[in-house]
Amino acid sequence: TKEPFHLASFGFGSTHHDRKIIDVGGIPNLIPTVNRSSLFDLRDVARLAGCAEPCFLTGAGAGPFDTVGVNSEMMTNVLLRDLKEPTLGDKLSSHISLVSGEGRAKQSSLQEARCGLMMNLLATQGLPGGEVLEVKARTRTGRENFVTTMRLALEELPEVVALGGVFVTESGTAHLHVMPNFSETPLNTNEDVNNWLNFYDVPAPLVCLSVFVNRDPGMALRVEHTHCFIP
Structure with a gap:
């Protein structure tokens, strides 16, 4: 909850080691054309996934x-005390980033527990004291980004392994995209998508929420998704 992470709960601990990753919606809700019925209540998502209360959700998706x-990018960061209805004990600390009419990236807080299109989540009870894996990196030495490098390091394991959590960039610059509003023409190719997206170089510090899996176990999972916000 404190610097440098600014999370909605104290940790990633859960009773009985009950931690989950959740893949909601997906790219087909966005391309080639938007599916405007693809709106999701995070309480419903957590309940359907069998999450325990309280439920702490972090991850990357669309607002x-x-x-x-x-249309907007969403950095989910919520603590839900009750998965049936809102309570005064909820902490809604998500952020969104969107493209302004002038083409600038604009970040703001989002105090609701809903998302659109797609979302990749880590779900825990947010309890202090849970075991975490700490990874420190100082200098980029290859072509791949930080998250992809970790995912590829786990790719050869015989079992499917998923990781989720938070990391902070303390120095340097991150090359990030922000989705503009929905395209008026179909996005049929990767080139169409890249031409539609807006890219920005954003200086540190950044708080980054990430979920990745070392390989898709035949479930059409998104293998990695990371979004960052300026604290």
Whole structure:
């Protein structure tokens, strides 16, 4: 909850080691054309996934475009005390990033537990004292980014392994994309998507929420997804 992480709960601990990754929606809700019915309540998502209460969700996806007003990137960071209805004990500390009319990236807080299109989540009870894997990196030595490098290091394991959590960039610059509002023309190729996206070089510090799996076990999972916000 404190610097440098600014999370909605104290840790990633859970009773009986109950931690989950959750893949909601997906790219087909965005391309080639947007599916405007793809809106999700995170309480419903957590309940359907069998999460325990309280439920601490962190991850990367898209914002609820019906209330935000436009398409946006979402950095989910919520603690839900009750998965049936909102309570005063909930902590809604998510962020969204969108592209302004002038083409600038604009970040703001989001105080609701909903998302749109897609979301990749780590779900725990947010209890202190849970075991975590600490990874420190100082200098980039190859082509791949930090998350992809970790994922590829686990790719050869015989079992499917998923990791989720938070990391902080303390120095340097990150090359990030932000989705603009929905495309008026179909996005049929990767080139179409890259031409539609807006890219920005964002200086540290950044708080990054990530979920990745070393390989897809035949479930059409997104193998990695990371979004960052400026604390």
